[in-house]
Structure formats: structure tokens, C-alpha cells
Amino acid sequence: MRPLPTLFALIAAAAFGGFTASGLHALLDQPARAEPARATPALLPAAGSLPAAVNGQPLPSLAPMLQRVMPAVVSVNTKQVVRVRSPFANDPFFRRMFPNIPQERINESLGSGVIIDAANGYVLTNHHVIENADDVSVTLADGRQLKAEFLGSDADTDVALIRIPADKLTAIPLADSGGLNVGDFVVAIGNPFGLSQTVTSGIVSAVGRSGIRGLGLQNFIQTDASINPGNSGGALVNLSGQLVGINTASLNPQGSMAGNIGLGLAIPSNLARDVVNQLLKNDGVVIRGTLGLESQTLNPQVARGLGLDAEVRGAVVTRVYAGSGAAAAGLKAGDVIVSANGQRIDTAEALHNYEGLQPVGSTLALEVRREGALRTLRAQLKEQPRAVAGATLDPRLAGASFAELPEAQRSAGLSGVVVKDVARGSRAAQSGLQPGDVVVEAASGEFSDLAGFQASFARKPAQLLLGVLRGNRPGTLLMQ
Secondary structure (H helix, E strand, O other): OOOOOOOOOOOOOEEOOOOOOOOOOOOOOOOOOOOOOOOOOOOOOOOOOOOOEEOOEEOOOOHHHHHHHHHHEEEEEEEEEEEOOOOOOOOHHHHHHOOOOOOEEEEEEEEEEEEEEOOOOEEEEOHHHHOOOOEEEEEOOOOOEEEOEEEEEEOOOOEEEEEOOOOOOOOOOEOOHHHOOOOOEEEEEEOHHHOOOEEEEEEEEEEEEOOOOOOOOOOEEEEOOOOOOOOOOOEEEOOOOOEEEEEEEEOOOOOHHHOOOOOEEEEEHHHHHHHHHHHHHOOOOOOEEEOOEEEEEOOHHHHHHOOOOOOOOOEEEEEEOOOOHHHHHOOOOOOEEEEEOOEEOOOHHHHHHHHHOOEOOOEEEEEEEEOOEEEEEEEEOEEOOOEEEHHHOOHHHOOEEEEEOOHHHHHOOOOOEEEEEEOOOOHHHHOOOOOOOEEEEEOOEOOOOHHHHHHHHHOOOOOEEEEEEEOOEEEEEEEO
């Protein structure tokens, strides 16, 4: 494979869910020194304490609300069997001398979850908490340990749903997270560093937070309530004990294991509710819609070419696919999308993020600048395919299937499509294509996603070259 230009990945956020708990160091008291006897003075309290009431009114406390809510927050334990690769595994002499060398190990991790339906035993958690797990179990607040059934998950929003077979469960009601305001008080509950049923409090620092590299589709609640490793999948509740978010990540330049610095992120309950409904409806998967266009972030040079002021921001349409919702709405190359359903759009990434969070069939009111004038176009999101067979694009890709790039990679700056499967002995396999390869460019034409990849094969190239990223290694494949 011929080398391509090196791709740089920038990671600005750390999502976390599982970790291995370590021992805690004990604190030792210093021995007291004897003093000569003297008159006993009036005793003062060793530390200041609040009175139980002021002017006959009891002081406010979170305790009554937490007594109702905390039984609904659970520990989620996962186990994954990992094959151990040894450089001597294929050496007959080594295997004969050391027959008991383990061929696999079990990785265990711990996260959190929230019971959202007591009757059905539904537990909401993060996708990254249960990802690739071979066994998932749940520990309730009362100590019961139960094996969990996986119902489905969505990596792009980091939401997963599992079920436990138990009675006498407590569930947390889901609030309307759209009513949250900056400054509202919130409480985070989970299992940080394996310390079960831990509560921290703070305020909502921001809503609708997005643009964070490496965290997929984003519409986060930001909070300064402490969120640490093990909190993932836990509850963020309001002072009424309603679920407003699922804790998912913490920002720390030194990594998530360095601890909380007051920059925690939670998935809004409205988004989590929508994903859960889709998981239950669509056999454990989420089906997304697409406008059917490609765009790039407007820059001063492009703005001048379009006759716009340099300070204008937005996503400029570079291509509209035939038969798409964008085409039906009348969108054209050169249009600059500045808002969607009233939400400001500053970049192509912001448009893609907003589009990905809307349900299939929904209509977006797009505010567009065209030839200096501002107009509103209404475009309906159409279902986007989850995978495309290579043979339908070009015979030289027969045996391979292609899917959308995971949103976590896309938000980290990568674009293209991922090779989902390659049939053994197929034409694509013989040319060297492998599952997991990321196709970042092709001789068929420019593209940034699966729809663009499909459209690029409208005219098949005489020689099909694919630019591929395999792991961190770029290269080129000639498809025969």
C-alpha cells in the first residue's frame, strides 16, 4: 500500500465507564501528648455545625429526595473475555514446556445505570459501559445481584438499554430536559471509583453543549457536579428527583482518571428517551435520517466568492443528492444554511450533528442565504441506509459492505466510510480490503459519508484506487 498524507487525531474529551478499583490508604492518627492538669475551660465545638432549624423553619436538605431516588441507581458490572496473544503461542516446544500458560484473560469493569421502568426492569446506561461485554450484571442498592439482558444500544449517542428480571424495583421518572436552564441545581448519583451510591451536587453550567472532539452526536448538559470514572451511566437529577440526564463524560486535560475538574457532561433525558423508544421499536438499533447533502464550513474566502460579508457564518452546501429531502426542498449548491428549526448553525459539523439527532421523517426549517437574500426552506429527513453492498456500487467492490463512520471518529475530525464486512475469498478480499478499514478517498470522486460514497460511483472510474486508513496506518489499495 502507498502511504497517504498522515492523519492527525485530536482528542479533547475522555468518556469513561469502567475501571478496576484499587485499595484505599488508611489515615493514621497522631498520638496525643500528656499535658499538666489545669482548670477545665468551657468546652467549644470541635467544628462548626448548622442548626437543625432557623426561626422555627427546618433547613433545606436533599436527604428526603435522595431516599426516594437512590434505590433506582444501580452498579453495572461487565466482563469481557480477551484472548491473550503470546509471541511463543505457535512454538510447539514452548507450549510443551509451559502447557498451563493462559490463552485468555477476563477484563472486568464497573459503571452505573438508572432504572427507568420498574415494571419491565429497564435500566438505562451508557453504550461505552457495556460495549463488547460478554456478561453484564447489575447490583441493586439493596445488594441484590442480577444478570442483565442486553436490549440494544446506540454508539453515536452513547445510550444503551438493558433489562433485569426483578420485582420490587424503584424507577426514576424522566423529566423534560428541554426545560433546564443554566443555573438550575442538579445532583449526580453513581459509583465513582467503585464507591457505590455516591452523591455529588452542582448546577447546570451549560445546555446544548456540542463541538467536543471524539464524543459522537452531541447535545450535552454541562454541569459542575463531580463526575468521575464509574459515574458513567448514572443519574443526573433535579431537586424534584426527576431524571434530567445520564452522566457520560468528564473533561480533563490530564485524562478522566485524573479526576473531576468541574466539567461534567450528561446526555439529556429527552434525547435518551427518544433513543430508548427507537431501541424498543427497531429491535435494538437506531435508524437515522439524512438531508441528502454535503456541506463545508463557510470561510471568508468562500463568503467573498458567494458575494457575502466575511463575518457571515454557516454551512455552505457543496452538493445535493438526487431524490433526497434536500433536493425536494429546493436546496442548491452555494446555499448557506445559517439555522435549523431556529437553532444557530455556524459550521458544517454543527449541521451534521443537529441532523443526526432528529428522527426520521421530521421536517427541518432551514434558514438559508442565497445570493445575499435570506429565505426559509423546509426539508424532510429520509432514512439513511445502515450499510451498502459494494457490488451495488462497483463489481470490483464485490464481497464488501460499507457503513457510516462512527460519530465519535467523525467528531474527532475523520471523514469517510468504514468497511463493515468482507467475504472471505471475494473480489474485494483478494484486493486486500479488510473489515474495519476506513475508506477516506476514492478515484470515483469526493465524498465525506456513506451517501456521498454511493453518489460518487454514478460514473465508475477506469481504475479504482481507494485511500484506506487501517488502524493508524494510511495506504492505497488498487481494486482489481
